[in-house]
Amino acid sequence: xxxxxxxxxxxxxxxxxxxxxxxxxxxxxxxxxxxxxxxxxxxxxxxxxxxxxxxxxxxxxxxxxxxxxxxxxxxxxxxxxxxxxxxxxxxxxxxxxxxxxxxxxxxxxxx
Amino acid sequence: xxxxxxxxxxxxxxxxxxxxxxxxxxxxxxxxxxxxxxxxxxxxxxxxxxxxxxxxxxxxxxxxxxxxxxxxxxxxxxxxxxxxxxxxxxxxxxxxxxxxxxxxxxxxxxxxxx
Numbered sequence: 757x758x759x760x761x762x763x764x765x766x767x768x769x770x771x772x773x774x775x776x777x778x779x780x781x782x783x784x785x786x787x788x789x790x791x792x793x794x795x796x797x798x799x800x801x802x803x804x805x806x807x808x809x810x811x812x813x814x815x816x817x818x819x820x821x822x823x824x825x826x827x828x829x830x831x832x833x834x835x836x837x838x839x840x841x842x843x844x845x846x847x848x849x850x851x852x853x854x855x856x857x858x859x860x861x862x863x864x865x866x867x
Numbered sequence: 868x869x870x871x872x873x874x875x876x877x878x879x880x881x882x883x884x885x886x887x888x889x890x891x892x893x894x895x896x897x898x899x900x901x902x903x904x905x906x907x908x909x910x911x912x913x914x915x916x917x918x919x920x921x922x923x924x925x926x927x928x929x930x931x932x933x934x935x936x937x938x939x940x941x942x943x944x945x946x947x948x949x950x951x952x953x954x955x956x957x958x959x960x961x962x963x964x965x966x967x968x969x970x971x972x973x974x975x976x977x978x979x980x981x
Contacts, residue, residue, distance in 0.1 A: 758909070786968060797959060797972040798910070805968070843909060845970070853898045853963060854925075855970060857910040 757781050759846050759858035767864045768834050776829040776861045778844030787820055787827040788845040788855060791838075798843060801829075831863070839865045869894055869962050871973035879979045880950055887946045888976045890960035895940040898963035900970065901933070903956045910959065916943040950980045 759780045766774055778787060786805045790798035804820035804827055815832045831838055841862050845855035870893040880886050890899065899916040914922040914935055922935035937943040947954050957977050961970040 788969065790972075797974050800969055800971060803968055845910075854900065854912055854915060856912065860909045 758856060759844055761842075761844060761858040761861045763861060764859070765862040765864075767866065769866055770836060771833050772865075774831045774834060774863060776831075776842050776844075776863070777826060778828070778846070778858050779824075779826040780846055780848075782825065782848050784820070784822065784825055784827070785847045785849050785852075787818070788847075789818055789827075789829050790843045790845060790857075791840045792843065793840040834863075834865045836865050836867065839863055869896060869964065869971050871960065871962060871971060873958075873960060873973040873976050875976060876974065877977040877979075879981060882951050882980055884950055885946055885948045886950065886978060887944050888958050888960075890943045890945070890962075890973055892941045892962050894964075896962040896964055897940070898961075898970070899937060899943045900961045901935060901943070901945045902959045902961060902972075904959060904975075905956045913945070913958075916945075916960075947978065950978075952980045954978065955980045 759778050762777045768774055788803045789801040792798040804818055818829045820827045841860050843860050844858040872891045874889045901913040902910045903913055904910050912925050913928045913933055914924040916922050916935050916937040918937045932948050934946045957975045959975045960973045963970045
């Protein structure tokens with residue numbers, strides 16, 4: 757069951773904010789966010805563990821709502837370097853190590 | 868984070884042939900995984916490479932098509948066998964450290980099958 761991300765794509769101007777959602781049909785143990793630029797490997801951004809905590813990384817933060825089985829990634833005051841495809845990777849149990857990746861969200865930041 | 872290298876970085880192959888992709892990590896890791904990313908798509912887990920034992924394959928992937936080896940804690944190979952144009956993808960290995968939750972990705976191997 758692949759998590760569904762929304763929106764599929766978003767275009768921003770520099771300085772604008774964006775929210776990317778990751779929804780699962782199953783209970784989540786943890787959510788991992790990655791950014792992938794064209795022609796490059798995915799780069800780890802942050803991990804959210806069961807517990808509803810919100811984590812931050814510069815102007816990028818995320819939340820994890822266990823009840824709703826979803827996570828949201830918040831990008832504030834976007835920069836050109838934020839452009840890329842964002843993926844959530846989900847774990848469905850503490851005993852498993854494998855990640856199931858979401859459908860992806862293409863983010864384009866324009867000057 | 869771990870430093871991960873993959874060889875080859877890209878290749879163009881003829882249908883019916885096989886290609887072996889190598890993944891090397893600069894330090895010992897417990898978890899190694901192989902993913903496939905088809906053009907414009909998300910990442911799909913092929914299998915978990917287990918050190919010293921057979922890999923664990925995901926639904927839709929079989930050992931005869933994607934044999935995997937992992938002889939030690941820093942190295943793994945993925946072979947794409949009897950290739951067809953549908954195998955044209957980026958193949959990525961990812962690794963995780965003991966006790967860690969995070970996975971880090973190698974640079975990927977871009978495969979085009981003609």
